[in-house]
Amino acid sequence: MAMIQYTSKVQSVLKDKIQLLNNKEGAIYLVGPIRLPVNLYGETIEFKWYCWLNCEEVTENYERIIAKLSASNLAELQQSSILTYGDFENDDDALIRMHSICHTGDIFGSKRCDCGFQLKQSMKKIVEHGTGALFYLANHEGRGIGLFSKAMAYILQENGFDTVEANHALGFEDDSRDYSDAIKVLKALRSKPVSLLTNNPRKLDALSNDGLTLSGREALWGDVSEYNEKYLETKINRSGHIRDKEPCDND
């Protein structure tokens, strides 16, 4: 009896915080908002946090989904999430960042890429802007090749390959990232146009091809060092990134 009461409490608490979005393979279950105060450059900023899970089963009976969680080994298949700031649903002007997970850059602060810098800097820019969202895309490690393959690609890079050549040598496309789920989630949270924080025109294309109205783009270069100079040059010369002039840009 105690168990049943507990279960119905869990369901009543969670059901209004979960929404079902359909995608081509099944469902996206979006959970949130959750209050998340964050230490951003020494200042406590309150964000709203959402997380989503892809699942083949499509049901609005969330009880079924919750019941399956503990047996699903979800820690092995990391989920994506979003931080929103301000009145993300209603404000006319919102700044968004579609950030690809980078274990080495975001967590360890690796200087081989500019991801860690871009992650923190985009949060700061969103807060300064007043409204926006950071999408943290968990299936985008190493431009979609996964962490283990990225480690091997790094070894190739230490032996003369550039980032694009290394991915090709391991049998991957240069860029295997897909933004369709992130766009679905964005549309569930907001219908007005957004500005995108990026140096990557493919992200602009992916978003506008999916029918999203973009009101602009803001650049996000910085943290250039001897360790990532070549990587950043490759982004511009081989992957079509846009070269912008910013005070912190070395070139």
Ligand SMILES: [Zn+2]
């Ligand atoms: Zn990185």
